[in-house]
Amino acid sequence: MSTQKHYTGLIERYRDRLPVNETTRIISLNEGNTPLIQLQNIPRLIGKSVDIYVKFEGLNPTGSFKDRGMTMAVTKAVEAGSQAIICASTGNTSAAAAAYAARAGIKAFVLIPDGKIALGKLAQTLMYGAEIIQINGNFDKGMALVKEVAEHAPVTIVNSINPFRIDGQKTAAFEIVDELGFAPDYHCLPVGNAGNITAYWKGYKEYSTDSATHKAVTAKRPIMCGYQAAGAAPFVAGHMIDEPETIATAIRIGHPQSWDFAWAAQKESGGWFDKFTDEQILAAHKMLSQYEGIFCEPASATSLAGALHDIGSGKIPEGSKIVCTLTGNGLKDPDTAISQCAAAHPVTIEASLDAVKRVILDCL
Numbered sequence: 001m002s003t004q005k006h007y008t009g010l011i012e013r014y015r016d017r018l019p020v021n022e023t024t025r026i027i028s029l030n031e032g033n034t035p036l037i038q039l040q041n042i043p044r045l046i047g048k049s050v051d052i053y054v055k056f057e058g059l060n061p062t063g064s065f066k067d068r069g070m071t072m073a074v075t076k077a078v079e080a081g082s083q084a085i086i087c088a089s090t091g092n093t094s095a096a097a098a099a100y101a102a103r104a105g106i107k108a109f110v111l112i113p114d115g116k117i118a119l120g121k122l123a124q125t126l127m128y129g130a131e132i133i134q135i136n137g138n139f140d141k142g143m144a145l146v147k148e149v150a151e152h153a154p155v156t157i158v159n160s161i162n163p164f165r166i167d168g169q170k171t172a173a174f175e176i177v178d179e180l181g182f183a184p185d186y187h188c189l190p191v192g193n194a195g196n197i198t199a200y201w202k203g204y205k206e207y208s209t210d211s212a213t214h215k216a217v218t219a220k221r222p223i224m225c226g227y228q229a230a231g232a233a234p235f236v237a238g239h240m241i242d243e244p245e246t247i248a249t250a251i252r253i254g255h256p257q258s259w260d261f262a263w264a265a266q267k268e269s270g271g272w273f274d275k276f277t278d279e280q281i282l283a284a285h286k287m288l289s290q291y292e293g294i295f296c297e298p299a300s301a302t303s304l305a306g307a308l309h310d311i312g313s314g315k316i317p318e319g320s321k322i323v324c325t326l327t328g329n330g331l332k333d334p335d336t337a338i339s340q341c342a343a344a345h346p347v348t349i350e351a352s353l354d355a356v357k358r359v360i361l362d363c364l
């Protein structure tokens with residue numbers, strides 16, 4: 001029999017730093033423990049001596065980092081006796097909420113924007129059996145409605161305004177420090193609602209002290225770089241945006257809920273916000289697939305688009321150790337991926353050895 005401890009999810013792993021006790025029923029799908037992959041070809045391609053690691057959160061059970069927050073939020077909702085959860089979502093929160101509700105045996109209601117949800121996310125949410133409420137309006141409108149309805153119906157909000165979501169998500173920073181043995185110099189993230197940048201910063205701060213003695217174990221924390229899509233960049237504008245627009249639907253948000261926390265992360269870490277066009281985001285998206293074999297969502301690639309830009313300009317100096325979070329799996333949004341590829345409609349040839357051989361020899 002194996003003596004190795006079975007991996008049971010991030011709540012078990014980081015129990016001493018999360019709000020659970022011995023009697024809490026943990027609702028888990030063995031989330032977390034995602035790979036931190038060092039990029040090998042892209043640094044060489046850009047001719048810079050930097051260590052870039054990607055934290056591939058697309059390998060969580062429902063394919064995004066939202067699972068980290070959802071295991072905590074649903075665990076605490078069930079502990080409090082809640083029979084139903086609700087969220088507004090650009091897709092990934094609804095997929096995660098639906099899955100963890102199914103696991104817990106409670107109901108999930110999800111408000112999604114009309115038409116702007118990636119195909120994979122919709123398929124998941126339908127399969128996990130959530131009640132889908134599609135609204136005539138964008139994410140921000142859905143979020144406002146969810147906050148209102150939770151005051152009038154017995155449902156627990158599991159958007160990232162739920163503090164347990166942030167607590168679950170902060171464990172990604174713990175994993176990075178555990179794996180590298182130190183905090184990176186820079187941490188780059190796509191920013192939408194800004195829950196994740198809030199969570200990472202909280203995680204890095206907490207992990208620099210011992211959980212039992214609260215004594216400092218290290219002074220090192222990363223500089224936080226929050227990157228947005230050009231058409232949905234309230235942190236760059238310095239104010240909320242009413243009609244956010246970007247192909248990266250997961251960050252198509254104009255009224256971020258974690259506004260103050262994200263500004264605190266930027267200021268305390270000495271970091272910055274910046275914005276990138278859909279073209280720059282899609283270029284990084286394709287680069288990761290074609291040069292590293294890592295297929296993430298368009299929104300996720302915003303972290304690398306930003307890092308590459310800031311490495312190129314020297315804002316992030318050579319010799320730096322950089323972590324980019326890849327927030328979701330590329331399979332979530334097959335339509336955007338296919339539309340980027342010229343070979344999506346390959347020419348058809350005769351089914352013969354000769355014809356196939358000719359194609360191969362032509363390519364080499």
Ligand SMILES: *Cc1c(COP(=O)(O)O)cnc(C)c1O
Nearest residue numbers: 092192193194195196250327328
């Ligand atoms: C939710 C999400 C984001 C944005 O995270 P926030 O916490 O809202 O800033 C980015 N990428 C993907 C794939 C997401 O699902």
